[in-house]
Amino acid sequence: xxxxxxxxxxxxxxxxxxxxxxxxxxxxxxxxxxxxxxxxxxxxxxxxxxxxxxxxxxxxxxxxxxxxxxxxxxxxxxxxxxxxxxxxxxxxxxxxxxxxxxxxxxxxxxxxxxxxxxxxxxxxxxxxxxxxxxxxxxxxxxxxxxxxxxxxxxxxxxxxxxxxxxxxxxxxxxxxxxxxxxxxxxxxxxxxxxxxxxxxxxxxxxxxxxxxxxxxxxxxxxxxxxxxxxxxxxxxxxxxxxxxxxxxxx
Amino acid sequence: xxxxxxxxxxxxxxxxxxxxxxxxxxxxxxxxxxxxxxxxxxxxxxxxxxxxxxxxxxxxxxxxxxxxxxxxxxxxxxxxxxxxxxxxxxxxxxxxxxxxxxxxxxxxxxxxxxxxxxxxxxxxxxxxxxxxxxxxxxxxxxxxxxxxxxxxxxxxxxxxxxxxxxxxxxxxxxxxxxxxxxxxxxxxxxxxxxxxxxxxxxxxxxxxxxxxxxxxxxxxxxxxxxxxxxxxxxxxxxxxxxxxxxxxxxxxxxxxxxxxxxxxxxxxxxxxxxxxxxxxxxxxxxxxxxxxxxxxxxxxxxxxxxxxxxxxxxxxxxxxxxxxxxxxxxxxxxxxxxxxxxxxxxxxxxxxxxxxxxxxxxxxxxxxxxxxxxxxxxxxxxxxxxxxxxxxxxxxxxxxxxxxxxxxxxxxxxxxxxxxxxxxxxxxxxxxxxxxxxxxxxxxxxxxxxxxxxxxxxxxxxxxxxxxxxxxxxxxxxxxxxxxxxxxxxxxxxxxxxxxxxxxxxxxxxxxxxxxxxxxxxxxxxxxxxxxxxxxxxxxxxxxxxxxxxxxxxxxxxxxxxxxxxxxxxxxxxxxxxxxxxxxxxxxxxxxxxxxxxxxxxxxxxxxxxxxxxxxxxxxxxxxxxxxxxxxxxxxxxxxxxxx
Numbered sequence: 001x002x003x004x005x006x007x008x009x010x011x012x013x014x015x016x017x018x019x020x021x022x023x024x025x026x027x028x029x030x031x032x033x034x035x036x037x038x039x040x041x042x043x044x045x046x047x048x049x050x051x052x053x054x055x056x057x058x059x060x061x062x063x064x065x066x067x068x069x070x071x072x073x074x075x076x077x078x079x080x081x082x083x084x085x086x087x088x089x090x091x092x093x094x095x096x097x098x099x100x101x102x103x104x105x106x107x108x109x110x111x112x113x114x115x116x117x118x119x120x121x122x123x124x125x126x127x128x129x130x131x132x133x134x135x136x137x138x139x140x141x142x143x144x145x146x147x148x149x150x151x152x153x154x155x156x157x158x159x160x161x162x163x164x165x166x167x168x169x170x171x172x173x174x175x176x177x178x179x180x181x182x183x184x185x186x187x188x189x190x191x192x193x194x195x196x197x198x199x200x201x202x203x204x205x206x207x208x209x210x211x212x213x214x215x216x217x218x219x220x221x222x223x224x225x226x227x228x229x230x231x232x233x234x235x236x237x238x239x240x241x242x243x244x245x246x247x248x249x250x
Numbered sequence: 251x252x253x254x255x256x257x258x259x260x261x262x263x264x265x266x267x268x269x270x271x272x273x274x275x276x277x278x279x280x281x282x283x284x285x286x287x288x289x290x291x292x293x294x295x296x297x298x299x300x301x302x303x304x305x306x307x308x309x310x311x312x313x314x315x316x317x318x319x320x321x322x323x324x325x326x327x328x329x330x331x332x333x334x335x336x337x338x339x340x341x342x343x344x345x346x347x348x349x350x351x352x353x354x355x356x357x358x359x360x361x362x363x364x365x366x367x368x369x370x371x372x373x374x375x376x377x378x379x380x381x382x383x384x385x386x387x388x389x390x391x392x393x394x395x396x397x398x399x400x401x402x403x404x405x406x407x408x409x410x411x412x413x414x415x416x417x418x419x420x421x422x423x424x425x426x427x428x429x430x431x432x433x434x435x436x437x438x439x440x441x442x443x444x445x446x447x448x449x450x451x452x453x454x455x456x457x458x459x460x461x462x463x464x465x466x467x468x469x470x471x472x473x474x475x476x477x478x479x480x481x482x483x484x485x486x487x488x489x490x491x492x493x494x495x496x497x498x499x500x501x502x503x504x505x506x507x508x509x510x511x512x513x514x515x516x517x518x519x520x521x522x523x524x525x526x527x528x529x530x531x532x533x534x535x536x537x538x539x540x541x542x543x544x545x546x547x548x549x550x551x552x553x554x555x556x557x558x559x560x561x562x563x564x565x566x567x568x569x570x571x572x573x574x575x576x577x578x579x580x581x582x583x584x585x586x587x588x589x590x591x592x593x594x595x596x597x598x599x600x601x602x603x604x605x606x607x608x609x610x611x612x613x614x615x616x617x618x619x620x621x622x623x624x625x626x627x628x629x630x631x632x633x634x635x636x637x638x639x640x641x642x643x644x645x646x647x648x649x650x651x652x653x654x655x656x657x658x659x660x661x662x663x664x665x666x667x668x669x670x671x672x673x674x675x676x677x678x679x680x681x682x683x684x685x686x687x688x689x690x691x692x693x694x695x696x697x698x699x700x701x702x703x704x705x706x707x708x709x710x711x712x713x714x715x716x717x718x719x720x721x722x723x724x725x726x727x728x729x730x731x732x733x734x735x736x737x738x739x740x741x742x743x744x745x746x747x748x749x750x751x752x753x754x755x756x757x758x759x760x761x762x763x764x765x766x767x768x769x770x771x772x773x774x775x776x777x778x779x780x781x782x783x784x785x786x787x788x789x790x791x792x793x794x795x796x797x798x799x800x801x802x803x804x805x806x807x808x809x810x811x812x813x814x815x816x817x818x819x820x821x822x823x824x825x826x827x828x829x830x831x832x833x834x835x836x837x838x839x840x841x842x843x844x845x846x847x848x849x850x851x852x853x854x855x856x857x858x859x860x861x862x863x864x865x866x867x868x869x870x871x872x873x874x875x876x877x878x879x880x881x882x883x884x885x886x887x888x889x890x891x892x893x894x
Contacts, residue, residue, distance in 0.1 A: 056869075056893075070886050108494070166490070170835065188865055189676070193836055215675075235491050236871035236893040237831060 031118045034085035035125040037078065037098050039134070041158055045082025046131050047241040048100055049182030049229075056184055057238070058100030060084055065115070066092045080180065081243070091119040101231065101238035102129040103164050131158035132232050133168070135242040138208050141226045143249060147217020149175075152210050153228045153242070166233040168201030170194070173211040174227045175218070181227040181244045189215040220249045287374035293386060296367060300393050301465060301561075303360050305353060305400035307818040308561055308749035309570040309730075316352050320571055320742065324589040326727070329820040330839055331811075332589045333723050333860060335715055353404070354878050357397050358411065364394040365414050388456035392466040392474070395449035399478050402442040403822055404875045406493070406891065407500035409434035410445060433885040438498035440507055443482035447514060450475040454521065463552075463562055464748075469522050470559035473752045476518035476760040483511035483767060484826040491873060495889045501874050509771050512764040516777075519761035522558070526754040528791050529556040538634045541793035545638035549730050550747060556754045563746035573735060573745045578641060578652045578709040578726050579690065579719050582740040587710060589816070590723035591640045593840040593857055598812050599636035600794055602629055610842065612855040618666030619854035625655070625844055628855055634793030639815055641726040643707075643844045648734050654721045655707035656843035656856070657686040658695050663849045670856055676838065676863040684845070686711075689718040697848050711843065715862060722862075724842040724855075729816045755791075756819070758784045759810045766806050785809050825873055834868040869893075 037046045037058055051057030060076040078084035078098075097105045097113040105112040105127070116125055133155055140151030151173060157165060173192040174181045190213045196204075211228070218224055225246050229239040276282055286292040305317055312321045313328050326332035367390045375383045394412075401408045415432055416425055425432070437445075453471035461467040486508035493501035503511075531551065532544040548554060563569055575588045593610065596602075603611040603620075612628070614620055622628055625644035632642065641647050643654040659667065661683030670684065671677045679686070685695050687706035694702035706712055710720025732747055762784040765777040778800065786796040788809055800806065807827065811820055824830040843856045871893030882888050 068886070072882055072886055073890070169832070188836060188863070191836075195832070195835060233490060236869070 029088045029090040031089045031091050031120075032085065032087045032122040033076070033089045033118055033125065034122065035083070035127070037082045037084075037100065037102075038126055038128045039158070040128050040130045041134065046100065046102060046129060047082055047135075047243055048078065048080055049184055049239060049241065050080050050180045051077045057182070058082070058084075058098060061097045061099055063095040064090075064092050065095050080182065080241075089118055093117045096125055096127075098127040098129060100129075101133075101240045102131045103159050103161060105129065130161070130164075131240050132164055132234065133230050133240040134158045135228045135230055135240055137228075137242055137245065141245055141247045143247065144212070147220070147249075148213045149218060149224065149226065149247060149249075150210060150212045151226060151228070151245075152208050154206065154208055155204055155228075155230055156206055158240070164232075164234060167196070167199045168204060168230060169196055169233050169237070170229070170231050170239075171196075171201075171204065171209070171211070172229040172239075173213065174229055175213055176225045176227075177222065179225050179244050179246070181225045182241060183229055183239050190218055218249055223248050283370055283374075287371055288377055290378070290382075293371070293378075296363075297386070297389065297465070300360060300363055300367070300390070303356065303363075304393060304396055304561075305357060305360075306396075306561060306749070306751055307821075308751065309563075309572045309745070311818060313821065317356075322575070322585065322588060324576070324727075325818050325821070326589055326591075326816050328866075329824060330592060330833060330837070330866065331595045331815055331820060332591045332727065333839060333841070333864070334588050334590065335719065335722055336588065353400070354881055357401050360397050361394055361411055362414070364390045364397070365412065369414055384456050385458055388453045388471075389461075389466055391449045392453040392457070392471050395446045395453065395471075395478075396474060398442055398446050398449075399474070399481075402439060402446070403481060403825070405877055406502070406874050407436045407439040407442055407495070407498060409888065410437040410442060412445070433887045435885075435887040436495045436498060436500040436889065438500060439485065440482070440503045441498065443478060443503070443511070446478050447475060450478070450518075464560055466559055469525055470752055472518045472521040473558045473754075473757045476515045476757055476764070477752075479511045479515035479518060480760045480764055481822070481826045483508050483515060483764065484828075486511055487767065487771075488826070488828040489873070490828070491870070491892055493874075493889070493892050495887075500889070501891060509768065509773060512767045512771070513773075515760055515764035516768065519757050519764070522754065522757050526558060526757070527555045528754060528758075528787065529554045530791060533791065535790075538793055541634035541791075542637050545635050545792065546728070546733070548753075549750065550732060552748065554750075554753075557748075557750050557752075558754060558757070559750075559752040561749040561751060563748060565744060565746040568746070569743040570745045571742045572730055572747070573732055573740050574742055576727050576731060577740055578647060578650075578654075578721070580650055580652060580708045581648055582737055583690075583719065584741060586719045587721055587726055589727035590710075590721045590841075591725040591727060591815075592723055592860075593725075593842045595815065596636065596640060596725060596842070598808055599633045601632040601636065610855075610857055612842075612857055613669055614666075616666065617668060619669070619856070621663075621667075621847070621850070621852040621854050623852060625846075625853045627853070635812065637728070639727070639729045639812075641728045643724055643842075647728065647731070652709050652726065653707035654709050654711065654724055654726070654844060655705075656711045656724070656845055657684050657705050658697075658703065658848050659683060659845045659854070660685055660695075660848045663847050663852075667847070667854060671858060673857075674859065676859045676861065678861065686713045688712060688714045690720065695848070697851075703846070707844075713861075722841070723839075723860075724844060727816055750817070755788060755813050758788060759806070759813060763803070763806050763810065766800060766803055770803065781806060788813055824868075828873065830868040830873070831870045834866040837866045838863060839866070 039046050048057040051059055058078045062074040064071050076084055076086050095113050095115050114125060116123060136154045138152035138154050141149045144150055171194040174186040175190040176186050192211050192214050223246050225244045227244040228242050231237050231239045286296055310318045311325060312319055313325050323336040324332055324334040327334040368387055371383060371386060411434060450471045454468045457468035457471055459467060482503060486503040486505055489502050491501050529548040532540055532547055534540040548556060574582060574585050577586050579586045597608060597610055605611045612620055629642045637645060641652050644651055670679050685705040689712050692704040692706060695705050696702055711722060712718035712720045715722050762781040766781040769777040782800050785806060789796055838859045840857055841860055845854050845856060874891040876894040877890055882890060
């Protein structure tokens with residue numbers, strides 16, 4: 001009799017414990033989602049800074065609408081050259097937008113978000129946006145006799161929508177020993193920073209501006225990367241960039 | 251069979267007494283509503299907890315930690331008012347990194363406590379007089395308003411909960427049945443400010459003229475309202491970030507509401523007219539020493555007529571550590587010197603030689619340092635309020651002359667001394683002509699006349715800034731420090747001076763700012779004259795010259811930053827003026843280094859960028875803090891602020 005009770009207890013325990021052992025048998029994310037954030041004016045990818053999913057630089061916002069119309073958003077980081085790629089995305093239907101230093105894709109009465117079904121390998125989604133500002137190299141960067149580096153650039157508006165034509169507040173010549181050059185990664189000894197008060201920043205639009213590194217001669221015998229960043233007084237004030245250029249200082 | 255009867259009997263005996271009523275008692279280990287709301291002491295203890303939980307940026311607030319914690323460093327370092335040896339620069343995600351994890355949840359606990367109090371106390375009203383009940387209910391409203399203010403100034407619009415969402419004793423099933431009703435979405439930012447305004451109006455109308463120290467009277471409600479409405483007005487005028495949740499504008503306030511809010515701030519400040527006054531007990535016209543003593547005592551004298559709402563501390567039960575963290579190293583070596591005011595801050599004041607651009611003048615027209623016989627000469631005519639706020643090199647504190655020196659200049663002085671490093675440079679000093687001390691264990695330097703002298707002052711500067719406590723800017727904080735405190739009492743958990751959360755000078759400055767903003771928004775009235783008269787009241791108490799006119803809003807803001815420095819108010823001011831990201835944009839703060847010249851025995855001062863080259867940047871997305879992920883995962887109706 002006693003034995004029977006023991007066996008019964010044992011069997012019960014085994015049954016209870018095994019029910020805890022509920023393996024997560026959902027397939028791991030395996031789809032690839034990639035694409036570009038393209039400039040509506042030039043057709044080339046929109047430069048940004050090294051981005052996390054925390055809203056520095058451009059990021060992709062995913063809303064998985066397969067289950068709920070009001071899901072918690074998921075963000076993907078992008079590369080600074082205006083492309084993104086994530087190889088571990090769950091197969092699902094997503095409502096996608098890009099966020100960054102360009103006219104927002106979703107505004108009151110405007111919704112340019114894309115609804116995409118991600119499945120079966122690689123899905124490519126490109127976005128076309130209007131950057132707040134377009135930054136172009138005019139000449140340089142070139143090494144000066146005193147060891148500093150100069151460059152000429154031009155800044156123009158990227159949108160004709162006056163709601164996104166606030167005044168320019170900052171212009172930077174970012175300097176970095178790596179190609180990952182921007183507001184969150186630069187050598188503060190040499191970078192040049194110009195700030196504008198009031199509407200004075202608007203005067204530089206369309207002009208050729210000469211920028212020069214500060215803090216004396218740059219250390220020699222290495223590669224230096226240069227990049228221009230500028231921003232307007234809108235929202236969280238993200239920077240627009242041009243593509244980084246390298247200069248080997250002998 | 252017989253046995254069975256026995257068992258039955260025993261069972262009967264066991265059951266019978268349970269019918270007796272006198273054993274049917276409430277559980278002894280739970281405090282019931284009747285215990286709390288049945289007596290004055292019960293209600294007071296409920297109040298005490300609510301006040302102690304009030305999210306107030308006091309001595310124990312750390313911008314990178316949370317409320318009520320000990321930490322090394324200084325909250326003033328995130329506003330550019332000071333540098334700290336234990337740097338806590340604004341970080342990746344948020345300046346208030348850890349508090350975002352706890353503040354949201356703790357605030358809603360406190361809001362529920364206030365709501366519970368308001369819902370339950372009326373059931374026990376017969377125990378107390380009507381007047382007493384009304385006053386307590388108004389106090390709960392004050393606490394609820396102050397808590398919503400702590401939330402709205404960080405996050406913008408938050409869920410508005412003004413009643414109990416669940417009742418005590420409700421089963422889980424009952425609660426989950428209506429779970430969607432509990433997922434309250436964010437209200438608009440303006441809606442929260444309006445709610446705060448309504449609660450504080452009600453508190454003002456129902457609270458008594460006076461209350462116990464540390465608790466709100468009607469004027470505390472009015473003073474808090476003037477602050478909250480001023481914040482709301484500033485956001486309506488200066489904010490550029492917009493975020494909507496459904497039809498609610500959760501980040502941002504329509505510009506059209508600016509006038510309404512500034513007017514509300516102005517009117518609320520006027521309610522205190524004649525009830526409070528600036529502290530002038532030791533003040534005398536034209537007497538800089540008296541004015542200095544007066545401003546020092548403003549923060550120490552418990553009977554100050556300027557104190558509207560304070561948080562009390564009492565050794566050994568309720569304590570903080572402000573003194574041990576901030577006294578000069580000469581007074582106590584245990585922690586000390588965590589707050590070193592920047593030269594940028596000191597230059598806001600008057601009474602020192604200045605260049606045309608407002609920077610301090612320590613170099614003559616030919617680029618040579620101006621030499622002084624005494625280290626105190628440069629600031630001999632400094633504004634008394636500056637001396638009461640900041641310990642200047644060589645100034646007396648607790649009867650000790652605070653010795654702050656960067657090093658000894660050993661080069662030649664004939665023909666003058668050129669600036670050691672160029673203006674705007676973060677380069678190190680030349681080691682050939684400057685002797686410094688890495689730590690407080692100094693190696694004396696032998697002067698040409700044979701006497702020995704330590705390279706650095708007894709209170710700094712030591713070049714190993716993280717290893718040895720000392721001033722790192724040439725200055726140390728003075729405000730709120732208790733003078734002549736016995737050294738044994740300058741220890742952790744030994745400070746008990748009160749934190750003055752609301753003082754009359756702030757209310758006056760709220761009024762001046764609101765008045766001037768109303769004028770710039772085209773409102774007619776006595777606004778500019780009011781603003782000027784207030785600024786001059788504040789300035790004459792401070793011992794500064796009076797103004798003949800106010801040229802821009804900047805005059806009022808500067809006055810506010812000087813008057814309320816090191817009171818943890820500037821952080822919120824820089825945020826609501828939306829100038830934080832302009833001021834801190836890859837910014838290095840400036841310091842003033844006193845040097846002694848070995849050859850001639852004179853002093854000179856070198857203004858330069860912080861030698862540690864610490865850079866401060868305020869990311870504009872931080873104007874609205876990140877809502878904790880745990881909050882959003884609990885309720886998808888709550889949307890995240892932009893950029894997180």
